[in-house]
Amino acid sequence: MTEKTLAKTDPVSDLQDRMIKELETVIDPELRIDLINLGLVYGLSLTDGVATVTMTLTTMGCPITQVLTQMIETSLKRLPEVNDVAIDLVWEPAWSPARMSRFARVALGYHQ
Template sequence: MADEKDTPFSPIENKVMDALEEVIDPELGIDLVNLGLIYDVKVDSNGECTVTMTLTTMGCPLGDILNRDITKAVTSVEGVIKCNINLVWEPVWDLSRMSRFAKIALGIHG
């Protein structure tokens, strides 16, 4: 999934994206990457990672749980020592951001 992005990721950023595919949205049962919630990942030379992402809704009650799970997944990647989460609301998330896999898993056609 990570290599579908227009801007190529570095090898460590690809590993972070792979790790984020293990973080499952508790309400939907699909990982954050396939849901299209991860907008960008950057890892600097000091091993500090910034994940730019959104949530399906502004009032998502699971934000704290997701933050914990994201931080755990990202910092499990060798070479990453810190995770910053940049939560954004633009561009607005919608179903078109989901992968084909996520749409099939959720029974969304079209």
């Protein structure tokens, strides 16, 4: 079996991919880049219908935390497996622009 075939038949990988796709629709209103490309999402899991998103923010005390939480909940609840969403907000490891994808760095004009 090839790697590609394995990934298609692995329900955990499929669900994780679909969760990531949904989170790619959550755009940070200030930076106008999605949470995945910003590197804010550190982990995803689903247990008994509850999707847990382990993530950080670009700064502590971010004024849009509640907005992002609502957007995350809305996006993940589109998946039939997700009944509820829990956000596990962490500050370690600290976020830095190095966590951004190449796309996000180019879009934001960050060259380093």
